[in-house]
Amino acid sequence: MAFTAPNELSSALNAFMANRSSTTVAPADPGTLSSSTSVYKMSGCAVLFTPVVSTLVSIEVVGIMGNDTASDNTLVQIAYGTGSAPAKNGAAAGTQIGSIVTLPTAGTTKSSFTCVANIVAVPGTTYWFDLATKAVTGGNAILQNLTFVASEY
Amino acid sequence: MGFIAPNEISSTNSLLISRPYLIKTIPDPGEMASSTVVYRMVGCRFKYTPVMSTTLDITVLCNTQQDIPNTGSNTQICYGTGTPPALNDTFTGTQVGNIFVNATAAGIDTQHVTCTAIVPVVINTSYWFDLSSKSRSGGNTTYTNIYICIKEI
Numbered sequence: 001m002a003f004t005a006p007n008e009l010s011s012a013l014n015a016f017m018a019n020r021s022s023t024t025v026a027p028a029d030p031g032t033l034s035s036s037t038s039v040y041k042m043s044g045c046a047v048l049f050t051p052v053v054s055t056l057v058s059i060e061v062v063g064i065m066g067n068d069t070a071s072d073n074t075l076v077q078i079a080y081g082t083g084s085a086p087a088k089n090g091a092a093a094g095t096q097i098g099s100i101v102t103l104p105t106a107g108t109t110k111s112s113f114t115c116v117a118n119i120v121a122v123p124g125t126t127y128w129f130d131l132a133t134k135a136v137t138g139g140n141a142i143l144q145n146l147t148f149v150a151s152e153y
Numbered sequence: 154m155g156f157i158a159p160n161e162i163s164s165t166n167s168l169l170i171s172r173p174y175l176i177k178t179i180p181d182p183g184e185m186a187s188s189t190v191v192y193r194m195v196g197c198r199f200k201y202t203p204v205m206s207t208t209l210d211i212t213v214l215c216n217t218q219q220d221i222p223n224t225g226s227n228t229q230i231c232y233g234t235g236t237p238p239a240l241n242d243t244f245t246g247t248q249v250g251n252i253f254v255n256a257t258a259a260g261i262d263t264q265h266v267t268c269t270a271i272v273p274v275v276i277n278t279s280y281w282f283d284l285s286s287k288s289r290s291g292g293n294t295t296y297t298n299i300y301i302c303i304k305e306i
Contacts, residue, residue: 016169055170056169056170056174058210062267098176098300099302100300101214101265102216102298104218104265105263111264112265113265114265115214116176116214117176118302118304
């Protein structure tokens with residue numbers, strides 16, 4: 001890590017601010033997953049992001065969630081990791097982090113949702129981001145119209 | 154933030170990576186005794202003291218439900234200093250950020266709520282953060298599964 005002299009601090013800070021990167025990705029709709037009750041599975045979004053200068057990364061995911069069965073609920077949480085991104089319906093992988101969202105009312109009425117998380121990352125390392133999803137009581141989780149926003153801050 | 158001597162400045166990142174962030178689950182406050190068109194407090198009783206930045210990025214996620222269908226509610230983040238307000242207290246503090254409108258229709262009385270705001274703060278001052286809520290045309294509002302996500306930016 002290079003030494004920053006006091007008289008270089010202002011320009012170094014400006015460079016840090018200017019070089020922070022971000023990405024906004026709308027992955028293909030996962031649609032209806034093959035959920036197992038009370039077991040998290042992956043959604044196969046495979047959103048990739050490589051921070052450039054900062055170790056702090058925030059992730060927001062917005063979309064629509066649901067369950068295909070009356071009175072059953074769905075839980076959704078952000079997951080991330082390195083290496084190969086998990087496929088749709090794959091077993092839980094990576095690290096789950098941040099808010100866990102549920103349907104406001106269990107059942108087949110879909111709801112918009114937002115998940116947020118912050119992670120400590122290594123600049124220059126590529127991370128995958130996905131949603132870990134599980135059905136509550138039964139049924140199959142539904143995810144659609146997803147947008148991932150990952151940004152260094 | 155403590156004094157940083159010139160010989161302690163190894164990089165700008167060393168100053169910036171230690172900015173705190175926090176995601177906290179709030180116990181369900183219970184059903185409000187709402188007054189139509191009058192904001193009251195939800196009683197999250199969440200407190201945070203910034204230590205490095207004078208700017209906070211705060212997001213509150215939750216589910217909301219009306220006990221009378223088709224009545225609806227408005228929800229907005231608010232904050233202040235001193236003793237945090239309790240459930241059903243009269244409005245206090247400063248409202249910031251988006252007003253989430255649960256404009257219920259066709260008997261759907263639940264929504265996933267996303268409220269977000271940027272808040273100017275004084276370092277080392279303790280702030281409370283809460284939701285303010287009002288019914289749009291009657292009924293009482295309940296908030297569940299509340300997450301407060303805060304980061305110093």
